[in-house]
Amino acid sequence: MKELEYPFDPALIMRRRRAIKKALLEDGSSRIKKRIAVLAGSTADDVVSVMELFLLDSGIEPEFYISDYNRFYEDAVFGSPELDAFRPEIVYIHTNWRNLAYMPQSPAETAERAEELLEAQRDYFRQIWTGIVQRYGCPVVQNNFDYPPYRRAGSFEGWSAAGTGAFTDRMNVFVSEYARHNNGFYVNDISFLSAAVGLRQWNDPEAWHLYKNAVSRAAVPELAFSVSNIIRSVYGRNKKVIALDLDNTLWGGVIGDDGQEGIELGQETAAGQAFQEVQDFLGGYRKMGVLLTVCSKNEEENALLGLNHPESRLRPDDFAAIKANWLPKDENISQTAQELGLLTESFVFADDNPAECEIVREQLPGTAVVNAETPDILMDRLTFGGWFEVTSLTEDDLKRNEQYAANAKRLSQKKRFESYGDYLLSLEMTAEIDSFQPVQLSRITQLVNKSNQFNLTTKRLTPAQTEQLGKSPEHIAICGRLSDKFGDSGIVSVVCGRIEGKSLHIELWLMSCRVLKRDMEYAMLDELVRRCRERGISELVGYYYRTAKNAMVSELYGSFGFERVSLSDSGDSVWRLDINGYKNKNHVIKIKEYSYGQE
Amino acid sequence: MDRNEVMERLSGVFRDVFGDSSITVTDSTTSDDIEDWDSIEHINLIGAVEDEFGMRFKMREVSGMKNVGEMADIVCQRGTR
Numbered sequence: 001m002k003e004l005e006y007p008f009d010p011a012l013i014m015r016r017r018r019a020i021k022k023a024l025l026e027d028g029s030s031r032i033k034k035r036i037a038v039l040a041g042s043t044a045d046d047v048v049s050v051m052e053l054f055l056l057d058s059g060i061e062p063e064f065y066i067s068d069y070n071r072f073y074e075d076a077v078f079g080s081p082e083l084d085a086f087r088p089e090i091v092y093i094h095t096n097w098r099n100l101a102y103m104p105q106s107p108a109e110t111a112e113r114a115e116e117l118l119e120a121q122r123d124y125f126r127q128i129w130t131g132i133v134q135r136y137g138c139p140v141v142q143n144n145f146d147y148p149p150y151r152r153a154g155s156f157e158g159w160s161a162a163g164t165g166a167f168t169d170r171m172n173v174f175v176s177e178y179a180r181h182n183n184g185f186y187v188n189d190i191s192f193l194s195a196a197v198g199l200r201q202w203n204d205p206e207a208w209h210l211y212k213n214a215v216s217r218a219a220v221p222e223l224a225f226s227v228s229n230i231i232r233s234v235y236g237r238n239k240k241v242i243a244l245d246l247d248n249t250l251w252g253g254v255i256g257d258d259g260q261e262g263i264e265l266g267q268e269t270a271a272g273q274a275f276q277e278v279q280d281f282l283g284g285y286r287k288m289g290v291l292l293t294v295c296s297k298n299e300e301e302n303a304l305l306g307l308n309h310p311e312s313r314l315r316p317d318d319f320a321a322i323k324a325n326w327l328p329k330d331e332n333i334s335q336t337a338q339e340l341g342l343l344t345e346s347f348v349f350a351d352d353n354p355a356e357c358e359i360v361r362e363q364l365p366g367t368a369v370v371n372a373e374t375p376d377i378l379m380d381r382l383t384f385g386g387w388f389e390v391t392s393l394t395e396d397d398l399k400r401n402e403q404y405a406a407n408a409k410r411l412s413q414k415k416r417f418e419s420y421g422d423y424l425l426s427l428e429m430t431a432e433i434d435s436f437q438p439v440q441l442s443r444i445t446q447l448v449n450k451s452n453q454f455n456l457t458t459k460r461l462t463p464a465q466t467e468q469l470g471k472s473p474e475h476i477a478i479c480g481r482l483s484d485k486f487g488d489s490g491i492v493s494v495v496c497g498r499i500e501g502k503s504l505h506i507e508l509w510l511m512s513c514r515v516l517k518r519d520m521e522y523a524m525l526d527e528l529v530r531r532c533r534e535r536g537i538s539e540l541v542g543y544y545y546r547t548a549k550n551a552m553v554s555e556l557y558g559s560f561g562f563e564r565v566s567l568s569d570s571g572d573s574v575w576r577l578d579i580n581g582y583k584n585k586n587h588v589i590k591i592k593e594y595s596y597g598q599e
Numbered sequence: 600m601d602r603n604e605v606m607e608r609l610s611g612v613f614r615d616v617f618g619d620s621s622i623t624v625t626d627s628t629t630s631d632d633i634e635d636w637d638s639i640e641h642i643n644l645i646g647a648v649e650d651e652f653g654m655r656f657k658m659r660e661v662s663g664m665k666n667v668g669e670m671a672d673i674v675c676q677r678g679t680r
Contacts, residue, residue, distance in 0.1 A: 011650040014643060018618030045639045206658055210642075217646040 037088035039072035041099035042214035054228035111161035146194035229386035236449030245351035266311030278375035289397030330363035341513030436470030522585035546571035626668030652678035
């Protein structure tokens with residue numbers, strides 16, 4: 001919703017939050033439900049009411065539990081019947097500098113005393129976090145700490161052992177280190193956010209004394225947006241691609257008119273420097289697994305000329321797709337999406353031209369649009385837009401661009417073969433299909449939570465649930481990794497079924513769209529059947545739950561030879577297969593021996 | 600500030616905050632007259648009025664105002680827009 005896109009108007013959101021909520025609930029979109037407990041060291045009602053808007057806007061329908069004011073420690077460490085009954089799926093601990101009870105009372109305290117206080121403060125939070133994990137085993141989002149806006153001794157407070165600024169810094173290092181060592185623990189960086197808003201605007205002492213609100217009214221939407229982005233990312237709602245215009249977006253001037261020598265890019269001019277900076281910034285996204293594509297009204301030849309400018313930091317090879325033509329930009333984005341096997345709602349589109357932005361906004365409502373009038377506006381919107389909130393970085397993220405480049409090569413090979421089977425054989429594919437191994441858990445969880453299209457049940461899992469499924473004796477859970485002569489695609493498919501007598505109920509079947517039409521689904525089915533036979537299971541029961549995005553697999557079980565036993569009005573269906581006469585279906589992928597050994 | 604105009608704009612704020620387009624406030628309107636006017640919405644209401652008129656209520660005024668008429672008096676005195 002436009003009102004909730006950065007840069008938003010905080011006063012408008014606060015004032016019209018009822019109407020915004022009503023409009024979101026009536027927009028007919030489907031949402032996943034999540035139970036979120038907010039344990040706060042302040043009155044959290046305002047923050048929660050706005051978090052609700054941002055989450056609804058990103059496909060999550062939250063149900064909230066709010067701890068009583070300043071009962072966050074007791075709720076976390078000792079639990080409460082209400083919170084236990086609520087069974088939180090995620091806990092947000094909303095604390096700030098006001099809750100640093102061990103903050104030194106004067107910069108004159110000794111270094112030893114400051115260290116004692118710091119350890120007491122660390123221990124206090126450590127108890128909270130371990131309490132929650134032991135009790136609820138769910139992801140935790142913790143604010144780090146903003147600086148107290150008042151200090152007695154000027155800059156001395158920032159660096160001396162007992163200074164309030166230095167104490168806050170050391171707590172933040174502690175919070176960060178904890179996050180780096182504990183899966184499912186995420187930091188909401190209000191240290192940065194409060195600086196971006198400005199400490200004077202961020203704090204409102206009267207709102208604290210009157211209502212015990214931790215931050216000012218104007219900062220509430222900023223805070224709520226920031227934490228909602230983390231929750232959204234945990235449930236796999238991030239964008240995946242940045243589609244970029246070229247002229248006056250990646251360089252100054254028009255390449256078709258000004259020529260390679262005429263465009264502004266590089267150290268010679270101020271504008272040239274700004275464009276080079278934004279190119280460097282974008283290059284960093286590429287390295288973390290976000291795809292870059294070009295979407296420009298240009299002759300392709302000219303687009304390449306610009307990207308081969310000696311000062312250009314982004315090169316043609318850095319883009320997963322280059323669309324430089326005269327078609328409407330929304331069509332180009334749709335086509336790129338199709339080629340990459342992604343949805344247009346996974347795209348952020350950036351263009352300096354407001355008219356191009358408008359047409360994409362109108363035609364592709366799910367695509368985020370940045371009107372990049374200047375390079376710094378583009379960097380600001382990418383910084384605060386909330387589209388690329390990282391909650392984990394897996395090996396696969398780091399290799400993604402290589403994988404898509406390899407895909408492009410595969411596509412070019414495809415044309416040379418008479419039959420599709422010949423093409424698949426020529427890829428020399430190898431699959432490893434195995435039980436969940438500890439090193440794979442975060443990738444498996446990520447894949448489970450972000451796959452929308454080739455996903456039969458769209459069931460989502462927390463890291464703890466994934467781990468549990470992998471170990472459960474009542475389940476058969478397998479994941480498959482695929483590689484070929486062009487490269488390793490990593491773990492691309494997850495299948496999991498619950499054993500009930502002689503039947504296996506398939507609760508989870510999904511695959512990355514990167515490996516569509518490679519017969520990987522057959523290899524997974526073969527292995528599933530093999531494991532079922534070992535356990536004396538004679539029948540598979542498959543479920544298809546229809547969503548707005550998974551139409552491509554509505555007949556998957558039918559294509560496997562399952563028999564449909566029911567079909568509901570909503571399009572959900574149940575399927576059955578007797579595996580006694582089952583013959584392996586995969587004939588093109590070589591199955592590799594387990595690298596981790598059999599269980 | 601013109602008091603009638605202030606009352607009209609106050610009605611607009613109330614309509615947004617309580618999500619009810621039928622609200623028209625008068626001098627004698629109190630929290631008893633509006634169903635959703637509880638302590639939590641009171642905080643949002645005060646903030647929205649402050650945003651609308653570019654002013655701040657003093658801490659003792661926030662919980663001390665008897666009715667909308669008193670609120671309008673303070674806005675007339677200190678409103679900046």
